[in-house]
Structures are given as structure tokens and as C-alpha cells.
Amino acid sequence: MEPIITIKNLSKQYSGKTVLNNINLDVYPGSIIGYIGPNGAGKSTTVKILTGIIADYIGDVTVAGKNLHEDLLEVKKMIGYVPETAELYDLLTPYEYLGFIGKLYHLPDHVIEERSQRMLDSFGLLANQHQRMDSFSKGMRQKVLLTSGLLHNPSIVILDEPLSGLDANAVIMVKELLQVLKQEGKTIFYCSHMMDVVEKVSDRIVLINNGNIIADGTVRELKQQENETLEQIFARLTGNEHIGSKADAFASVFNTNAPTE
């Protein structure tokens, strides 16, 4: 099978500091990649390069045979992106916003109308579709954001903390949605800090630290012991096994020098 995303020797620097250091990665269609790493490891830089937000990098990124440097617009048409920062034009209503986004992909009006209605309905947001989003809760915005990322039926879906702010029911729904999308042959790039979720949904884990991929494989392959969780794997590989003692140190602040309250 041909990989749908190929990243070759990808490097990126900001003012002399290396953020991505020679990353190589092949992603195959119909799989869910759990892309994890500590804060500042280079995760979101990778995602921003893939989605075309950052354009100056060293190396080659190919999506479905198209080079990102040469066919950026074609690549963007295939990708659906849900950014971590829930930035959307919140002075608009979901109806207006989705209409706007749909037109950027040149979707006909009736298609936008039908898809957005059905998607919002699944999220239980149909009643709010003519309400301005600046009054929305974080979860409601996230639902609109997810809808706007999937509206054009992308073959690659890049999700950055897609569950943030969602209520429990919506979380279950999105997790199931991921499986359905995968069965349809879509590729999902899943970035998150919630290890238990990543462990459950991903076919393959890619762990990045200090701009390098330090682990790549299924959860089973990464385990050293039978009952090790992804959380523990993460702590082991990113060199932070003494977290427990740090938490103690943090809490002990109140015991030593807080006489007043």
C-alpha cells in the first residue's frame, strides 16, 4: 500500500533554535495515528506544516503523491483540520460560519446546507445554529469547529485536542466517529495529551520529543511490561519518571510557609 502522507527529512528552525530535527514518517490510509509528545516538543509545528500554515521548512512533505511545496492548494483540499486553539469567527452564527467555510471549498450551497444541518443535529446543536457563537460554551464551539473541519469530506483529518471541552456524550460520539471515518478509509492524525484516549483510539503511536521521533509503533510494541499504560510509556520515554515526588514537592508548599490561611 502506498503511504498517503510521506514526511522526509523534515526540519524546522526558529531563530536558530531547532524545533523539528530531521523527521521521517510514513502514514498509510485508513489508520489512526496518535501523535503525542510533551509541551514544546514540535507536535503543533508538524501539524502546522501539514496544514500549510507554516510554509518555510526544510525537507519534503508529500500528501497523496502531491508535494506540499508545489501543490499546496490541492493538498489543503484533501485535509480537514481542527486546531487546538478554538479560533473561529465567533461573531458569526454556526450557520453563517459553516456556510462561509463551505464556500471556501467551493461546495454548492445545498450540499453545505444539508451536511451542516445533519452534522449539527448529530451534535445536538441544531437549535443553536442561528445564535452567535460568542455566547457559546467551549464545548459548543468545539462542535462547530469539528463540523467545519469535516464539512468538505476530507480524506485526511488532522485533529488537535478534538475532545477539549466536549461533554461526555459528545466524547463518546466523536470516538465512534473516528472509527467510522477510519473504516471509510480516511487517515486520522490525532494529537492529544490525554493518553488514555490516544491509547484507545490509535492504531499506531508516534512519540516526538525535542524535535525528534523517539518512538513509533503500536501500543503493544512500545510496552516493556504487560500492564504498562501509554501514560507510563510516555513518562519513561520522555525522561520524567519521578513525577510523583514533584507533586509532593508542589503540595508541600502549603505546609511549610503558609501560616495565615
Add this chain to the structure above:
Amino acid sequence: MLNKLLLRLVMLFRGIWTGMGADTAQLANILAIKLVMDDRKPMSFGRQRKQKKDIKYATWLSVVFSLLTGFFYLFFLFGIKDPVSSLFMYFTIFLFMLTFTLITDFSNVLFDPKEKYVLLPRPVNDKTIFLARTLHSFIYLFRIVVPMSLPGWVALGIQYGWQSAVLFPFVLVLMVFIALFLVNACYLLLLRFVKPEKFKEALSYFQIVFSILLFAMYYMLPRLMENNMSEQLNISANPLFRLLPSYWLASSWLWILPGAATAFRWYSLAAVLFPVLCLWITVRWLAPTFAARIGAIDASDAVMPVAAKRTQKGKRFYSRVADMVNRNDTVKAGFLMTWLQTSRSRTFKMRIYPAFAYIPIYFIYMFLLNGQSVSAALQHLPEKKNKLFVLLYMSTFVLSQAITYVTISDQYKAAWVYYASPVGKPGNIMIGAFKAIWIKYFLPFYTAIVVFALYFWGIAVIPDLILSLLNVSLFSLLIMRIAYRCFPFSKSEQINNAGGRTMIRVFLTFFTIGLLGAAHYFASTTLPWLLYVFMALSCILLWLVWDSYANTSWADMAVADE
């Protein structure tokens, strides 16, 4: 209504936009949605949505003031006999105003940070994004320009007949294009040659320097011309003026004026060619990397910051000042927060720094020189006490500018902390903010004025210095108490009607402060004892307003929001 009309107008040229490589369907879509958003007022924290009425009201008010400004510009249109020279003056003033508005108020339109996540991941090409921004600002400028140009249009139509009335709108569009593309080209050049990480920094300094420069030129140009100016002035005679865009615009009237100097009419072609050239250069050479560069602007935020070391030991200067002037912790919190935030917020610095330069420039050109040399002017200064008052009361501008912008921030939502923390009286935070502004920005500036005044007028003016200090502080605090009963950095900025609102503020400020200054001048020159009465009165009022502002309760704030 107006927006839709303007959108249609802009999209009439879809052929051109397509030719430039833009996707017109996306372009129209982006523009339409941006215009919708501009008309909506964002909610600030803890406030219910306002009624639509006051937006309409604000729009109308800004239209009225634009009209008034337009009438004011007529003065330039008929001050000189030679029609091209008078038109030249008219368009020069107009172009200055436009460029100035563009640079100070519209950079937010050109560099909207949200776009990075909403537009950049979508299949929209650079040229479309770039044109969308440019045309968006065009529509906004046009909205300001239309009412402002109405008096000129009518007057010119009466003076030179229907041909002139037909010609005017075309020239007007060209004028807006010239201003827009010129500023755009500057910004894009900056974007091209400055590192993305440094861009925001560079941009704000560019804006500060450029607006000060424009301001200085605005007052220097009439003065320059005055030297050889009379009713008989003929601009066309001077080749230097023929290089200016406003001359090109003015010379287009030579096509319709009977018996005009026909050779110069060809300059009007430059007015058409220049914006086209600018646009072509920007779209061709600068726009292709536009989106990539925009994307890179904030990208460096993702890098883990290098742990900064504190270089200084012990308490910092501002911290010591804060301890000195505040006894209450809440006031101190407001003070410190305002002090630090004003030092780092680019938007704030951009608004306040030029004000420091405007006052000396304004003073020198309008009130000091008045057609004489610098040394002569300084020699006669001590005899002219009225100029001291102009200077003293002009210092209000620094304070009022700071007051206006201290409530505004891009991160206005972060103001939730005030609502979540146990703040008993929100007024404490506000008075802390006022103190910080007063000490940080107004006091040093006023001290400089005091030194200047003592040097030229001697110690006899000390009572005047004290009274004006009281009056200016009182006036500013009163403005804050009436119009800005809200937390520092807690409101979002509205670009909509920005031009109009600024004008209203300036007009009102100058009017009121002018009255105060006049009363003070009257007392100082005719009834010196009245000076002390005024002083006492100002003190009492200051104390009252201070008390009322510092004790603003949550309930008062809710009222002020409505």
C-alpha cells in the same frame, strides 16, 4: 445596505481580480463575511449583548462628523484662485487624513491574527487572501470618504458644472486606491524584509514613526507654502509639486476646465497608472509570500521560551512606585497590572507614543512660529502668555489618549480574573489604573512642560502651572468616570467607525478643554485672585470625582455597561 452596495461595486471588477490570480467566489465570500462581522459588536466579559440601536446611532454620529469634516475641507477648496492649486490643497489634506487613518486604525484589518487558523488551512491562495484584506480596507475607507467628500462634490459641481460632478467620484476612488496601495506596499515591504518573529515589533515602530512624520508634514506643508503663497498661488508652476499624487488628482480637472493649461492635464494619467502599478507590484512580487509570512508571524510562540533571568536584584522601580502611592492591595494590583501591560502592549504603545510627539509639533507649528523664524519666536515668547496656556492644556491630549486605550486589549477576555477574584470594589482597580497612567505617562510629560515654562516665563507662572495640572487631571478623571467605567484592558477594539469615533472624541476634548483653558486664561490675566478660587474648586471637584470613581461598585459597573 451600504456594505452590500460597496461589495457589489468591488466585485464589478472581478475580471481584474481573476486576472491577478484570485478566486473571485472565495473573495466575495470572505469579504461578505468580514463585513457582517464588522457590524457586530463583540461581547465583553460579564456583559449581556447590547441592543442594536447604539451601533446604528454610532454609525450616524460618525457620518455627521465626517460630513462636518468635509465642510471644513471646503475651506481649502476655495482659498486659492487657481482651480488646480485649490484642488491640490483639497486632495492633499484628504490624502493625509486617509493615510493617517489607514496606518493607525486599519493595521488590524490587514493583519487579523484569527485568519491564521480560519483561512490558512483552507484551499485559498495567497492572492485571494491578500486581495480580500486590501478590498476590505478599501470598503471601510470608502465608507468614511463618502460623507466626507459630499460637500466637496456638491461645491465643485456648482462651481465647474456637471462635468466636474461626473468626474469627482472617479477621482475619489483613485484617491482611496492611492492611499491604500501606498500603505499596503509599505507594510508588505516590511513583511518581506523583516524577520517574521520581529515583524509585529517592527510594524508598531513603523506606525509610530510614520504617523509622527505624517503629522509633522501635515502642519509643515501649509507653512512651507505660505512663504510664497498668496491668493494667486499657482501650484503647476512648481515642478516639485507636480510629483505629488494629489497634484495628479487635481490635474484631472484640466480636462474639463475651459481655457486651462492643457499641457499639465496629462499628469492625471499618473493618478490612474500609479495605483495600478502599486497593485501590480504588490500582487506580483509581494503577495505570493504573504500568507506564508503571516503564518510565521506568531509561529515562533510555539518555541519554548528560554528562561529569562532577572538582571536586577531587589524591587524594581515600578514596584517601589506602586508601594509608595497605593495603600490598598486591590488598587496596587490595578496599578501594577496597568503599568506592566502598558509597557508591553504594542497596540497601546502605538496609540500613546505618537501623542507625545503630536503636542510639540502642533505647538511649534500652530502657535509658535506663525510666520516668523524660530529665534524670533522664542524671543517674543515670554510676552505671549496665552501660548503658555495653549501648551499646558494641550497636555490633556496625552492623558486622554492613554485613558481611551487603556481599556482596550486584544486579550480582553482575560479580564475574567477581576470577576473571579474577591474584588470588593471594582473602582479600586480602575483608580489604580488611572494612577499608573497619570504617573507613568502624564507626569513626566507635564514635568517637561513645567521646565520649559519656568525657563521662558519664570516662577511667576507657578500658580498657573498648578491650576492647569489640577484642571487637566480633573478633566481626564471625569472623562474616565463618565465614559470608561470598566477594567483596564477589558474591552475589544472595534474597527467599525473607528475614524468617526476618534474625531468625535478629539472634537469634544478640544472644545471642553478649550473652555477650561479660556476661563483659566481670563482669571490669570484679569483677576489673579480668582486663580486661587479656581484652584480650591478644582481640588474639591477632583476629590469628589476621585472618590466616586474609586468607589465604583459592581452595580455601578453594570449600569455603566448599559
